[in-house]
Amino acid sequence: MKRMLFIxxxxxxxxxxxxKLSxxxxxxxxSGFEITIFATQGPEDATNIVQERGEEYDYIVCSGGDGTMNEVATGYMNITKKPICGYIPAGTVNDFASSLKIPKIMKKAAQLITQxxxxxxxxxxxxxxxxxxxxxxxxxxEVSYQTPQEWKNALGKAAYFIEALKHIAEIKAHHMKIIYDGNEIEDNFILGLVSNSVSVAGYKAYSKMNIMMDDGKFEALFIKEIHNPLELQAALNGLMSKKFDSDRMLQFSSSEIKIICDDEVQWTLDGEDGGLCxxxxxxxxxxALPILCDKSVSAQVSHRAAKKAEEVEEK
Structure with a gap:
């Protein structure tokens, strides 16, 4: 039988x-799995169980929000033999699952893992x-991890917007040097996102055709300090149209990015507290992560699949 650790x-x-557990x-x-079930009780529980016992299994499946998936992925990076991963989204937004077209209905997501x-x-x-x-x-x-869990449970995505409105007057610009692919940009920035995803906080920031989740590159988007309503409008128009040509916006792709700041900056990782750096x-x-998803994903977000399609077309 195939051995599964279900977290x-x-x-x-x-x-x-x-x-839905039963x-x-x-x-x-x-589907022929022999299952060990593990319920997390606190932060890093999922990471620790994957590191301690992950190599004993053929599959590791997790159910939770993007934060739980983050913990499992962190565990994967600390083991040599990497089992096949499955994800049953149960959080409020579930951007990672959305990008991989993993169903939001839990039973369908479980069936996808078997097929x-x-x-x-x-x-x-x-x-x-x-x-x-x-x-x-x-x-x-910061809103995603500052939003109380009870609000997320009761209000869903609306809870994030309510919390965001409370902090709108607190936006602070940070002086930064951004280094990538031989480029060096220095300016004041109010927002930075480095992603490997079609969706971020429920917002589809890029055209799906531009996102390849296995191409070895991040999509980076930074917004510079806003000085007046016209600059704010230009930045908002860029976000809505997905055309990042405003001089207040910096967008690029790279496999490695270094950022040096004048002060300590609060970061988030997959919607969870990433600390001050x-x-x-x-x-x-x-x-790095072998994860089960719908076969159609390869046609949309796989660099390898796109290259194969091009080769077939050329022949």
């Missing part, structure tokens, strides 16, 4: 897994930590 966060989202386990058992294909997704490193889809600073990036280095680990 779930009982508090994620609206605690919906409590009513159905999920039954789906796995019918899907393995996609080798890139993972990001942030100094000595890791992220699955985004790290960021400034503007509203004056200097950060982000590296893309290509093909």
């Amino acid at each position: 779930y966060n009982p508090m994620a989202g609206k605690e919906q897994i409590k009513n 159905d999920i386990v039954q789906i796995f058992c019918k 899907g294909s393995v996609f080798r997704c890139d993972l990001g490193q942030f100094n000595d930590r890791y992220f699955t889809y985004v790290c960021g600073f400034g503007a509203f990036t 004056k200097e950060v280095t982000m590296k893309n680990h290509q093909y």
Whole structure:
């Protein structure tokens, strides 16, 4: 039998897994899995169990929000033999699952794990930590982990916007030097997002055709300090149209990015607290996470699949 470690966060989202756990386990058992179930009780529990016992299993499946998935991915980066990963989203936004077209309905996500294909997704490193889809600073990036869990459970995505409005007057610009691919940009920035995802905080920042989640590169988007309403409008127009041609915006792709700040900056990793840092280095680990998802994902977010399609077309 195929051995599976099933990790779930009982508090994620609206605690919906409590009513779905039996159905999920039954789906796995019918597909020939021998299952060990582990419920997280606090921060880093998922990382620790993957590091301690992950190599004993053929599959590691987690259910929770993007923060739980982040912990599992961090554990993966600290073991040699990497089992196939599965994800059953149970959080409020679930950007990582959305980018990989993993169903929001938990039973369907479980069925996908028994039928899907393995996609080798890139993972990001942030100094000595890791992220699955985004790290960021400034503007509203702190909102996701400052928002009370009870609000998330009761209000869903609206809870984030309510919390954001409370902090709109607190946006602070940070003087930074951004270094990538031989380029060096120095300016004051109010927002930075370094991602490997179609969706960030529920917002689809890029055209899907521009995002390749296994190409070994991050998509980086920075917004410079806003001085007047016209600059603010230009930046908002760029975000809405997905055309980042305003002189207040900096957008590029790179496999490694270094940022040096004058002061300590609060970062988030996959929507969770990333700590205060004056200097950060982000590296893309290509093909690091073997995760089960819909076969159609390869056609949309896979660099390898796109290259194969081009080769076939040329022939």
